[in-house]
Amino acid sequence: MIGAPEGLWATARSSHDPWRPAERRRERPERRRERPERRRERPERRRVASGVQTGRRRYHRNVADTPELQAPLIHARGLTKCFGTFTAVDGIDFDVAPGEAFGFLGPNGAGKTSTMRMIGTVSPVTSGELTVFGLDPARDGARIRARLGVVPQADTLDNELSVLENLLIYGRYFGLSWSESRRRAKELLEFVQLTERSNDKVEPLSGGMKRRLVIARSLINEPSLLLLDEPTTGLDPQARHLLWDRLYRLKQRGVTLCLTTHYMDEAEQLCDRLVVMDQAKIVAEGSPRQLIDKYVTKEVLELRFNRADNETDDSAHLGNRLEGLAERVEQLPDRVLAYTADGEAASAKAHERGLRPASVLVRRSSLEDVFLRLTGRSLVE
Amino acid sequence: MLAVRISPPRILSRPALIVQRNMLVYRHSSMVIISGFFEPLFYLFSMGFGVGSLIGNVSLGNGTSVSYAVFVAPALLASAAMNGAIYETSNNFFYKLKYAKLYDAIISTPMSLTDVARGEVMWALLRGSLYAIGFLAVIAILGLAGTGLMSSPLGLLAFPASMIVGYGFAGAGLAATTFVRKWRDFDYLQLAIMPMFLFSGTFYPIDAYPPALQVFVQCTPLYRGVHLIRALTTGTPDPVLLIDVVYLLAMGTIGLAITSRRLGKLLLS
Numbered sequence: 290m291i292g293a294p295e296g297l298w299a300t301a302r303s304s305h306d307p308w309r310p311a312e313r314r315r316e317r318p319e320r321r322r323e324r325p326e327r328r329r330e331r332p333e334r335r336r337v338a339s340g341v342q343t344g345r346r347r348y349h350r351n352v353a354d355t356p357e358l359q360a361p362l363i364h365a366r367g368l369t370k371c372f373g374t375f376t377a378v379d380g381i382d383f384d385v386a387p388g389e390a391f392g393f394l395g396p397n398g399a400g401k402t403s404t405m406r407m408i409g410t411v412s413p414v415t416s417g418e419l420t421v422f423g424l425d426p427a428r429d430g431a432r433i434r435a436r437l438g439v440v441p442q443a444d445t446l447d448n449e450l451s452v453l454e455n456l457l458i459y460g461r462y463f464g465l466s467w468s469e470s471r472r473r474a475k476e477l478l479e480f481v482q483l484t485e486r487s488n489d490k491v492e493p494l495s496g497g498m499k500r501r502l503v504i505a506r507s508l509i510n511e512p513s514l515l516l517l518d519e520p521t522t523g524l525d526p527q528a529r530h531l532l533w534d535r536l537y538r539l540k541q542r543g544v545t546l547c548l549t550t551h552y553m554d555e556a557e558q559l560c561d562r563l564v565v566m567d568q569a570k571i572v573a574e575g576s577p578r579q580l581i582d583k584y585v586t587k588e589v590l591e592l593r594f595n596r597a598d599n600e601t602d603d604s605a606h607l608g609n610r611l612e613g614l615a616e617r618v619e620q621l622p623d624r625v626l627a628y629t630a631d632g633e634a635a636s637a638k639a640h641e642r643g644l645r646p647a648s649v650l651v652r653r654s655s656l657e658d659v660f661l662r663l664t665g666r667s668l669v670e
Numbered sequence: 671m672l673a674v675r676i677s678p679p680r681i682l683s684r685p686a687l688i689v690q691r692n693m694l695v696y697r698h699s700s701m702v703i704i705s706g707f708f709e710p711l712f713y714l715f716s717m718g719f720g721v722g723s724l725i726g727n728v729s730l731g732n733g734t735s736v737s738y739a740v741f742v743a744p745a746l747l748a749s750a751a752m753n754g755a756i757y758e759t760s761n762n763f764f765y766k767l768k769y770a771k772l773y774d775a776i777i778s779t780p781m782s783l784t785d786v787a788r789g790e791v792m793w794a795l796l797r798g799s800l801y802a803i804g805f806l807a808v809i810a811i812l813g814l815a816g817t818g819l820m821s822s823p824l825g826l827l828a829f830p831a832s833m834i835v836g837y838g839f840a841g842a843g844l845a846a847t848t849f850v851r852k853w854r855d856f857d858y859l860q861l862a863i864m865p866m867f868l869f870s871g872t873f874y875p876i877d878a879y880p881p882a883l884q885v886f887v888q889c890t891p892l893y894r895g896v897h898l899i900r901a902l903t904t905g906t907p908d909p910v911l912l913i914d915v916v917y918l919l920a921m922g923t924i925g926l927a928i929t930s931r932r933l934g935k936l937l938l939s
Binding site: 409413414431432434435437439441443445446447448449450454455458461462463466504506510545664 | 695774775776780782783
């Protein structure tokens with residue numbers, strides 16, 4: 290079976306384990322170089338990841354041949370969560386396949402965390418259908434949790450214990466023996482680069498270290514599904530990249546990832562497929578590339594104007610002068626965004642029409658543009 | 671002993687993990703634990719022997735009369751069992767529940783909230799048992815020295831009896847704490863504990879009260895605990911002991927059930 294903890298993690302402990310310090314040192318520079326390519330390879334990688342894993346290798350099989358393997362790890366239909374009269378999650382449908390990295394993208398208050406908590410069996414479903422590993426969270430909560438790793442939004446580390454003890458006792462909660470728990474804890478501290486801090490208290494650790502420790506803790510039971518609620522919120526770029534790297538490696542080892550984020554780059558980096566949530570509903574679904582293709586143009590031309598240079602142009606006028614120049618023009622207080630297939634050409638045309646922006650930027654459109662298109666620019670809180 | 675009573679050991683293996691977690695925490699600060707051992711002893715020496723030297727014998731109400739130290743020692747043991755259980759399940763439990771967010775992390779493991787509640791009670795009992803053993807050891811030694819503090823072999827049963835007292839108060843303490851919203855609310859808890867400690871037949875027989883008040887005092891849990899332990903250490907058992915035991919066990923068990931339910935409401939939203 291896919292994601293069967295034994296087989297999955299057994300491979301990680303083999304002598305060819307990329308985790309191992311000696312080999313890791315050798316591999317690291319290579320991996321860095323690979324990074325930029327990774328995105329381009331995404332569609333392929335996804336196919337591989339959803340294949341069958343046997344020993345160290347994964348074989349891709351035709352979906353139709355092995356329907357039982359394609360049974361979704363998470364299956365939700367009409368999933369709804371209400372708190373009193375407030376509807377936090379409003380009848381959403383989604384499936385997460387084994388081996389997939391699935392993301393919930395949305396502004397604060399969109400219902401992402403509520404959804405994650407329902408999957409994690411710590412929040413009762415109000416109505417609708419939800420199964421995790423094919424089990425019912427209301428009835429088989431403990432069995433689901435035994436195979437689940439959870440990284441909650443707020444760090445819930447045990448501040449009265451040391452870094453190592455946090456992992457040790459957490460392993461015990463999952464029924465591991467002390468020695469097995471210790472073995473895994475040491476391995477995981479190595480994995481998240483916290484070995485030197487093993488005996489320190491948790492309190493003085495930096496935000497990034499705490500986050501890494503929570504991730505290590507979530508892996509102590511060798512979960513086949515990892516739930517991450519805003520795993521990198523509030524972290525500095527170095528810490529975020531280290532975390533992404535670790536999550537990417539987990540995914541490569543066949544761990545299914547299910548995460549929420551409001552960082553577009555994070556969603557683009559990590560997710561094979563994602564849903565955009567807004568006001569308790571799913572408003573779009575697809576791979577990052579599909580969403581960009583569907584909701585925005587290939588490129589975005591950003592024209593920035595200094596107010597003083599355009600005193601004669603009132604904002605509406607400026608927008609009008611760009612009319613027909615791009616598929617869609619969005620006017621912001623000091624900028625105009627033109628969504629177009631060819632940013633350079635649009636820029637030249639704007640120049641012809643006598644526009645003299647203070648700065649011009651042509652960029653590839655990103656998930657952020659999709660996100661803002663779908664959820665709007667105003668704060669929804 | 672108590673563990674065997676609640677349920678088979680297999681079911682207690684998960685609650686035991688809460689005990690192990692707490693032991694990890696206290697591993698480095700064992701002095702905090704040891705300090706609790708002295709409190710009842712200080713009371714014994716100041717009240718039992720100090721104040722006791724001013725007082726003659728005290729009648730137990732069944733024809734026997736004993737020295738004041740013999741009268742007050744079992745009550746101090748019962749009070750220590752109560753205080754230990756309440757302290758552990760009020761302030762400490764509240765901190766873990768509301769501030770340390772300990773259980774928010776544990777609910778994502780196969781542990782259930784019943785496991786958590788049972789575990790915290792087990793821990794409170796374990797801690798209380800250290801004090802009970804210490805106190806009883808001192809009483810036994812003084813008893814051998816001729817103070818009559820432990821005049822009957824039944825006195826050895828005071829240990830399990832103090833565990834039963836601890837169980838009752840630990841369960842009730844946990845349940846009460848799940849309703850607490852802020853630290854100041856614990857003042858109300860003290861408002862219940864302090865009078866019980868002073869007036870439950872601890873320091874003088876309840877014959878001193880008018881009959882109606884006597885009945886009221888007899889309904890309080892600490893009175894039941896004092897009655898139970900005193901009957902054992904003075905070697906004067908009577909059938910009412912059964913009521914004491916049932917009362918305290920029921921209090922603990924109902925408390926546990928309420929705690930599990932309340933934790934579900936607080937943590938699983």
